[in-house]
Structure formats: structure tokens, C-alpha cells
Amino acid sequence: xxxxLDDYLRFNExxxxxxxxxxxxxxxxxxxxxxxxFKARDIDFAKTLQDVLGQQxxxxxxxxxxxxxxxSPGHLAGIVPPNNGLDDEHLLxxxxxxxxxxxxxxxxxxxxxxxxxxxxHYEAGxxxxxxxxxxxxxxxxxx
Amino acid sequence: xxxxxxxxxxxxxxxxxxxxxxxxxxxxxxxxxxxGPDGQPYRAKQVVFKTVPYGDIExxxxxxxxxxxxxxxxxxxxxxxxxxxxxxGYVAMPNVNPVEEMVNMISASRSYQTNVETxxxxxxxxMKTLTIGQ
Numbered sequence: 001x002x003x004x005l006d007d008y009l010r011f012n013e014x015x016x017x018x019x020x021x022x023x024x025x026x027x028x029x030x031x032x033x034x035x036x037x038f039k040a041r042d043i044d045f046a047k048t049l050q051d052v053l054g055q056q057x058x059x060x061x062x063x064x065x066x067x068x069x070x071x072s073p074g075h076l077a078g079i080v081p082p083n084n085g086l087d088d089e090h091l092l093x094x095x096x097x098x099x100x101x102x103x104x105x106x107x108x109x110x111x112x113x114x115x116x117x118x119x120x121h122y123e124a125g126x127x128x129x130x131x132x133x134x135x136x137x138x139x140x141x142x143x
Numbered sequence: 144x145x146x147x148x149x150x151x152x153x154x155x156x157x158x159x160x161x162x163x164x165x166x167x168x169x170x171x172x173x174x175x176x177x178x179g180p181d182g183q184p185y186r187a188k189q190v191v192f193k194t195v196p197y198g199d200i201e202x203x204x205x206x207x208x209x210x211x212x213x214x215x216x217x218x219x220x221x222x223x224x225x226x227x228x229x230x231x232g233y234v235a236m237p238n239v240n241p242v243e244e245m246v247n248m249i250s251a252s253r254s255y256q257t258n259v260e261t262x263x264x265x266x267x268x269x270m271k272t273l274t275i276g277q
Contacts, residue, residue, distance in 0.1 A: 034160070
């Protein structure tokens with residue numbers, strides 16, 4: 001039953017998580033708008049989300065990087081969840097439209113545009129999760 | 144909580160930009176300081192930004208790596224009455240370029256504002272997240 005609930009909410013959870021990570025990425029780009037030689041980075045959202053979902057549904061999960069030492073069988077395992085796919089394969093570099101002399105590739109218009117767009121999508125995701133939960137609640141309540 | 148890292152990143156950029164604004168203020172204020180504690184004319188100072196990683200790969204903040212002095216020669220002003228004048232009547236004045244400083248000031252202030260907006264957006268997103276399930 002709990003696994004079914006997990007499956008039910010998994011897609012939106014993964015999407016929200018990825019949106020949050022992309023928001024961080026864009027915030028870093030904006031913060032480094034004046035840093036010499038900084039290269040702006042972004043992800044292909046659709047492809048990364050597909051990869052994240054595929055990774056979670058596959059039966060063989062990658063081993064966690066660090067395990068906690070357990071000295072009693074009552075201790076919790078404390079398994080670190082696998083990385084959500086934001087590795088070098090998914091972190092792409094932005095194509096430069098107007099280069100600058102100091103080697104910085106942050107285009108403030110593009111970054112702010114994407115930042116706002118990503119934020120709105122995140123809020124849409126939250127609304128979708130809320131709708132799913134409302135649906136569940138109405139299903140368990142006596143009519 | 145991954146979204147709260149945005150506060151660290153934007154915060155680091157805000158303090159870096161405010162230091163840049165401070166440097167600009169100091170340069171503009173001293174644009175005519177012909178002599179300082181060491182007896183030399185004031186030299187324009189510039190900040191150098193550097194990216195610093197914050198935890199994960201996608202978080203990179205900013206810090207001021209160093210404050211460098213402008214190496215260009217002092218501006219010479221002809222003023223024979225000035226006690227600091229050399230035998231030819233020229234006074235060495237600071238090498239501050241007011242146009243450059245004004246541009247720096249506007250750029251720093253805009254970058255600061257953008258980072259404040261970034262922080263506000265992240266805060267709104269976090270507040271929205273807290274309403275899940277209500």
C-alpha cells in the first residue's frame with residue numbers, strides 16, 4: 001500500500017526535485033554574472049527527468065556512496081539516496097550568443113527568463129501534488 | 144533542503160557585490176586625494192571575483208578573491224602653487240577613472256538587485272512548498 005502511494009506521487013516528486021535543483025543552478029549562474037571565466041550551465045529538463053525516472057524504476061539501484069556504521073541491529077541503515085542525475089553528463093554548458101572579454105558566458109536576460117520560468121513551473125508542480133493529495137483524501141473519506 | 148542553498152549562493156554574491164560597491168565608493172571619494180598616509184597619491188582599487196563551490200556541483204557562489212591596485216601611472220595636473228608640485232609645477236593626482244567607476248557602480252548595484260530578486264523567488268518557492276498537503 002505504501003509502495004503504491006510512493007509510486008502514485010513519484011513522478012511529481014522527481015519533477016519538483018529536479019526543478020529545485022535547476023533553480024539552484026540558475027541562481028548560481030546569476031550570482032556569477034560578474035565572475036571572470038565563469039561558464040553558465042543548465043540541464044535539458046525533459047531528458048534529465050526521463051533519466052531520473054528510469055533510474056528509480058530499474059530494479060538494480062546504484063550503490064550509495066557512503067554507508068553509516070551500525071553497531072546494533074536496531075540502528076537505522078541511513079542509506080544515502082543515489083544522486084539525482086545531475087552529473088557531468090546532464091550538466092550542459094550554455095551556448096554563447098554574445099561573448100564577453102573576461103570569458104564569462106552568463107547572459108543575464110536568458111538566465112532571468114529561465115529562472116522565472118522554472119519558478120513558475122515549480123509552483124505548478126506543487127499545485128499538481130496538492131491536487132493528487134486532495135484526490136487521495138476524497139477517495140478515503142466516506143461519501 | 145536543496146532550495147535553501149540558493150540563499151547561500153545569492154547571499155555570497157550580494158556580499159561580493161557590496162564589497163565592489165564599497166571599493167567604487169572609496170575610489171570616487173578619493174578621486175582628488177593627492178596624498179595619503181604614505182605620501183603617495185591614492186591608487187584606484189579593483190576587486191577580483193572568484194567562484195566558490197557550495198556543497199553540490201550545481202551550487203557555485205562568489206567571493207572576492209583579492210583587491211588589486213590599479214597599476215596605471217598617476218594623472219599629472221599642472222598646479223605650481225600646490226605645495227606637492229614637482230619642480231616642473233606638476234602634481235601627481237590619483238589614477239581614478241570616474242567614468243569607469245560610475246559604470247562599475249551601476250553594474251554592482253544592478254547585480255545586487257538581481258540577487259535580491261533571486262532570493263525572494265526562492266523564498267516564495269519554499270513558502271509554496273510548505274503548503275503541500277494543506
